[in-house]
Amino acid sequence: MSAADRFPNGAAAECRPWPRHLLDPARWAALAADDSLTLLSLWAEPGLVHAAFLAEGGLLLASCPAPEGRYPALSPARLGAPLFERMIHDLWGLSAEGGVDPRPWLDHGRWGLVAPLSGRPVQTMLPPPQPEFLPAEGEGLHQMPLGPVHGGVTESAHFRFHLQGEAVLRLEARLGYAHRGIIGLMLGKSPRSAARFAARIAGDSTVAHAWAFAMAAEAAAELVPPPRALVLRAVMAELERIHNHLRSWGAICEAAGLAWPHARCAVLREGVLRACAAAFGHRLMMDRVVPGGVSGDIAPGGAAAILSALEAVAVEIPELAGLCETHAGLRNRITGIGIVTAELAARLGAGGPIGRASGRGFDARRLPGQAPYDELDPVVPVLPEGDVGARLRIRIAELRESIRLVPAMLARLPEGELRLSLPQRAGEGIGMVEGFRGECLHWMALDDGGLIRAVFPRDPSWLQYPLLEAAMQGGSAADFPLCEASFGCAVSGVDL
Amino acid sequence: MTLAPKLARALFRRPLAEPVPPAPDSVVQALAERLEAAARRRLGRSLAIRQVNAGSCNGCELEIRALSDPFHDLERFGLRFVASPRHADVLLVTGPLSRNMREALERAWACTPDPKWIVAAGDCAADGGVFRGSYAVEDGITHALPVDLIIPGCPPTPAQLLEGLLALLEAQAGPAPPRHR
Numbered sequence: 148m149s150a151a152d153r154f155p156n157g158a159a160a161e162c163r164p165w166p167r168h169l170l171d172p173a174r175w176a177a178l179a180a181d182d183s184l185t186l187l188s189l190w191a192e193p194g195l196v197h198a199a200f201l202a203e204g205g206l207l208l209a210s211c212p213a214p215e216g217r218y219p220a221l222s223p224a225r226l227g228a229p230l231f232e233r234m235i236h237d238l239w240g241l242s243a244e245g246g247v248d249p250r251p252w253l254d255h256g257r258w259g260l261v262a263p264l265s266g267r268p269v270q271t272m273l274p275p276p277q278p279e280f281l282p283a284e285g286e287g288l289h290q291m292p293l294g295p296v297h298g299g300v301t302e303s304a305h306f307r308f309h310l311q312g313e314a315v316l317r318l319e320a321r322l323g324y325a326h327r328g329i330i331g332l333m334l335g336k337s338p339r340s341a342a343r344f345a346a347r348i349a350g351d352s353t354v355a356h357a358w359a360f361a362m363a364a365e366a367a368a369e370l371v372p373p374p375r376a377l378v379l380r381a382v383m384a385e386l387e388r389i390h391n392h393l394r395s396w397g398a399i400c401e402a403a404g405l406a407w408p409h410a411r412c413a414v415l416r417e418g419v420l421r422a423c424a425a426a427f428g429h430r431l432m433m434d435r436v437v438p439g440g441v442s443g444d445i446a447p448g449g450a451a452a453i454l455s456a457l458e459a460v461a462v463e464i465p466e467l468a469g470l471c472e473t474h475a476g477l478r479n480r481i482t483g484i485g486i487v488t489a490e491l492a493a494r495l496g497a498g499g500p501i502g503r504a505s506g507r508g509f510d511a512r513r514l515p516g517q518a519p520y521d522e523l524d525p526v527v528p529v530l531p532e533g534d535v536g537a538r539l540r541i542r543i544a545e546l547r548e549s550i551r552l553v554p555a556m557l558a559r560l561p562e563g564e565l566r567l568s569l570p571q572r573a574g575e576g577i578g579m580v581e582g583f584r585g586e587c588l589h590w591m592a593l594d595d596g597g598l599i600r601a602v603f604p605r606d607p608s609w610l611q612y613p614l615l616e617a618a619m620q621g622g623s624a625a626d627f628p629l630c631e632a633s634f635g636c637a638v639s640g641v642d643l
Numbered sequence: 644m645t646l647a648p649k650l651a652r653a654l655f656r657r658p659l660a661e662p663v664p665p666a667p668d669s670v671v672q673a674l675a676e677r678l679e680a681a682a683r684r685r686l687g688r689s690l691a692i693r694q695v696n697a698g699s700c701n702g703c704e705l706e707i708r709a710l711s712d713p714f715h716d717l718e719r720f721g722l723r724f725v726a727s728p729r730h731a732d733v734l735l736v737t738g739p740l741s742r743n744m745r746e747a748l749e750r751a752w753a754c755t756p757d758p759k760w761i762v763a764a765g766d767c768a769a770d771g772g773v774f775r776g777s778y779a780v781e782d783g784i785t786h787a788l789p790v791d792l793i794i795p796g797c798p799p800t801p802a803q804l805l806e807g808l809l810a811l812l813e814a815q816a817g818p819a820p821p822r823h824r
Contacts, residue, residue, distance in 0.1 A: 257742040263778050275746075295747045296695055298726035300708045303696045303744055324743045325698040328779035343773050350702025350798065394705075413712035414659060420709075430800060431702055639700045642741075 160210070162575040162590075163366040164516070167197070167208035172219050175211035179224040185496035187610075188588050189221065189231035190603035191239040193266040197603070199577070199588060201496060205514065206577065208590075213241045220246035227495050227610045230641075238330065240265040250279055253323040253642060263331055283309035283317040291624065295324045299628075302638035308624055318619040318627075320612050325642035333602050338364035338438040338569060338591070341599055345589070346433050348604050349640040351394075354380070354387040355582025356589070356604060356640075357436035362578025363591040363602075364438040364569060373564040376440035378519050382556050383423075383432045384580065385549040386453065389460065390419045391583040392546040395635045396467070399539050402629040403480035408467050415460045422456035425449055440566030450557045457550050464550075468543050471536070481536035485618040485630035488533060497614050498607045499585025500545065501634060503529050504537035511581035523552055535633040545583075571597030584608065584635055606640025660716040663802070666810035674792060674814035688816045689721035690808070693731035693755070697748050698741030698780060702798040703765040707735065709801045722808055728755045733811065736788075737798075739767040739774040740781040752788050760811060763790045764804060766797045773797075 159166040170178070175198075178184065184200040184207060191197065196218045200207040211218050220243035222228040232243040233252035240262030242249075254261075256275035260268045280290075289310055295303040303324040309317040329348060333341040338360070345360035346353045358380050365372055397412030420430040426449025427435050435442050471477060487497070492505035502509060508529040512520040528544035530537040575592040585607025594600040615634045619627060694707055710717040717723065725731050728751040736748065752761065763784040766772035771782035784790050794807035 253743075255743045257745070258778050259742075260778050268778075295744065296693075296728070296751050300694045300704055300724060301696070302701050302704065303698070303747070324747070325696065325700075325738065325741055326743055326779045327698055327739060327741055327774045328777035329774075331779075332774065332777050347700040347702070347773060350700040351705055353700075353702065410713055413709070414714065417709060417712055417714050431705065431798070433702065433797065637701060639698075642698075 160575060162208055162577060162592075163369065165206045165208055165577060167210055167575065169210050169212075172211055175209065176219040176221075178209055179219075179221040179228075185493075186221065186225045186227045187496055187586075188590075188603070188605040189228055189235065190590070190605070191235045191241050192592075192601035193239060193264070196235065196241060197590070199590070199605075201509070206579070208577065216240055217242050217244045219244055222247040226491075226613060230609060230612070234643075236262075238262065238264045251276075253326045255323055263328065264334075278305070278321055280307045280319050280321075281317060285311055285316060287311055288316065293627075304638045306627070308627075310624055313623045313625065315619050315622050315624055315627075318616045320616060322612070322638055322641050325639045327643065329604070329643045330602060333599050335598055337571075337598055338368075338593070341602075342437050343434060345604060346436075348643070349606055349608075349637040350431060350433070351391055351637065352387065352582040352584065352587060352606070352640065353431055353433045354383045354436055355580045355587045356606070357434070358384060359578045359580040359582075359587040359589040360591070360604060361436055361438040362580060363576045363589040364578075364593075366576025366578060367574035367591050367593045368569045368572055368576075368597065369574060370439060370567060370569055372440045373567060374519075374561040375563045376565050378556050378560055379441045379445060379565075380436050381519050381523075382445075382453075382553055383427060383435060384582070385553050385556075386419060386423055387432065388549045388583040389457070389546055389553075390416050390423070391635075392542040392549075393419065393460070395542055395632065396539065396546075398632040398635070399481065399535065399629065400471075400477065402632040403477055403535075405470075405474065405477050408470060411463060411467060415463060418456040418459050422449075422452040425452040437566065439569045440564070442566070444565055445560075450560075453557065454554055457553060460546075461550050464543070464547060471539060471543070478536070480629065481534070481539060481633075483534050484626050485535045485622065485633060486533045487614050487618050489531060491614065491617055492533065495610050495614055497585070497610050498581075499583070499611070500538050500541040501611050501614060502585065503527065504541045505533035506531045509586075511579045511586040514579065519556065523555060525552060535629055538633040569597065573597075582607065584637065585611070604643070606637055608636040608638075608640045611636045612641065658716075659713040660719060661714055663715075663720075663805050663809065666806055666813050670807075670810045671813045674810055677791060677814075688812060689723075690732045690760075690812055690815075691723055691725045691730055692733045692735050692808070693725055693728045693751070694735045694737070695728075695748055695751050697736050697738035697744045697768070697784065698774075699738035699765065699767060703737035703767075706798045706801050706804060707737070707764065710804055712801075715801045715805060717805070717808075720805075720809060720812065722812065728752070731755050731759070733760045733762055733808075734788075735762050735764055735808075736784050737764050737768050739771040739777075740784050740787055742779055742781060745781060745787055748784075749787055760791045760815070761788050762792045762794060762807065762811065764794045764799055764807075766795055769793045769795055 237254035489506035
């Protein structure tokens with residue numbers, strides 16, 4: 148069913164490349180029950196709530212007015228909605244009527260402000276409230292708090308376990324510790340100057356987020372970036388996928404207790420990062436993708452550095468991958484642990500390797516019109532098992548595919564300009580880029596002066612934390628580091 | 644059978660660990676004076692580091708984790724990461740100090756035993772970086788704790804991090820001031 152059939156008389160706002168439909172509360176609530184749609188994101192601006200669904204053939208965007216600060220909740224029917232609804236309440240002060248979870252999410256009561264993005268934030272001097280956790284019931288139950296300061300070199304998050312002996316009855320993640328107010332910082336700035344915040348939503352996905360942000364800005368201003376910039380962006384995005392998959396691979400083996408592959412993956416990853424620095428001037432390629440194009444060209448000799456680093460990775464993959472299939476101890480640790488069922492992955496719309504290891508084959512690179520991927524035809528691996536091992540195998544397969552794509556792109560890098568300046572005009576756009584952990588989805592509305600009026604960057608982790616909680620249920624608390632490593636969610640991507 | 648050539652290769656291959664340029668004297672000097680003024684006891688040539696994320700984008704964590712890889716091999720210098728602030732001599736703090744993390748960081752500092760040092764890693768930790776001025780951040784670690792050393796960069800490279808940590812090692816392991824009885 149196309150969007151026009153679905154909303155025969157609904158007004159449509161001109162959001163590019165997919166129009167945004169303005170719905171009344173009844174139609175909005177009806178969307179929640181529509182099984183053919185997958186909820187990807189839910190966000191707001193003062194007085195208005197927006198949702199992005201994945202429909203057949205692309206995205207479906209919908210908006211619902213929130214008069215007197217209330218809108219009909221999607222959470223009773225949508226597993227992915229509660230975290231978004233809690234975030235909308237914390238940032239914009241809009242309440243989801245009939246929502247399943249009214250607890251605060253990003254707001255820990257420490258900003259000195261209530262609803263900072265509502266347009267009329269209220270100052271508050273109240274002491275921060277104690278966090279509330281969902282209860283669990285049973286004989287001999289105890290709680291284990293973990294974080295926000297953890298044992299490893301990692302991000303700040305709190306995990307609350309309800310345990311019966313070693314068995315996890317319930318795991319709940321409490322995030323928000325790294326809330327930096329990114330949306331508030333972006334508002335009122337030009338996309339060019341706000342791009343540095345997009346590049347720092349999640350440092351490990353800096354290229355994917357900066358690209359999705361640039362894509363939204365370019366769609367809003369109706370600018371087509373030059374072909375050379377598009378290919379360079381894709382080269383950087385694939386290098387980002389490669390270095391992060393190598394990192395995850397090592398981290399999973401380390402959490403499973405096998406140090407040697409961890410050390411080898413770290414060596415290969417360092418080689419890739421040094422090649423990135425040689426080619427693009429920054430190890431993580433931060434601030435290289437900007438609205439309108441890329442900030443600079445690939446350095447002379449950069450392509451050769453990249454190719455030789457990738458060659459080194461390609462040479463070692465067979466032995467390292469073979470280990471995952473033949474090493475009895477490793478296989479024992481990664482098989483049948485942290486299972487995400489295909490049904491749950493589909494209902495939550497989980498993207499990235501997590502979704503693809505549970506039978507959901509969505510990859511934003513396969514969407515129509517995703518230049519330059521439309522000419523490359525990337526192969527997307529899908530597995531049905533949904534355990535730690537499947538997530539590792541998906542990453543290895545994607546790593547191999549990216550190693551195939553980068554030389555192909557470098558071999559036919561188009562000549563031409565690197566950057567066009569963004570016209571200063573009003574508009575609205577949305578951009579979706581497949582990062583290493585899933586699709587990054589950025590929406591942006593520009594005012595008449597070309598400044599950001601409203602914006603929302605959605606990291607794939609929003610839909611993956613509920614899956615991590617579900618995957619741990621019934622498992623052993625000791626498996627948490629392994630499970631967490633195989634998920635590789637970004638706290639900072641959700642905390643904003 | 645296949646083990647012999649592997650063993651032979653491993654025996655004759657040079658280690659991957661790379662030499663590191665010595666810490667700049669000026670930094671060591673300034674640090675030594677700062678530590679002198681605080682009259683902190685010396686711990687010898689070994690430091691236990693606890694990393695605390697105070698709202699970073701996780702870019703700094705990537706580079707800090709890279710310190711443990713075979714190229715940088717942090718532990719050969721006597722530096723090591725520990726799992727609890729109670730075991731630490733140094734808190735290595737990243738991020739602009741989000742308001743939501745302030746209390747957790749202060750608590751971590753409070754349970755770090757004396758003598759202790761605090762290193763702010765990354766531009767955010769130095770003064771808030773790009774997030775400076777946001778309602779949700781405190782514009783740098785100095786707003787909560789007495790920072791001994793700032794390692795700039797967004798994110799600092801492993802080489803820069805190593806240089807800074809080695810400077811701290813040099814400064815605090817230097818000749819002890821005369822003891823007064």
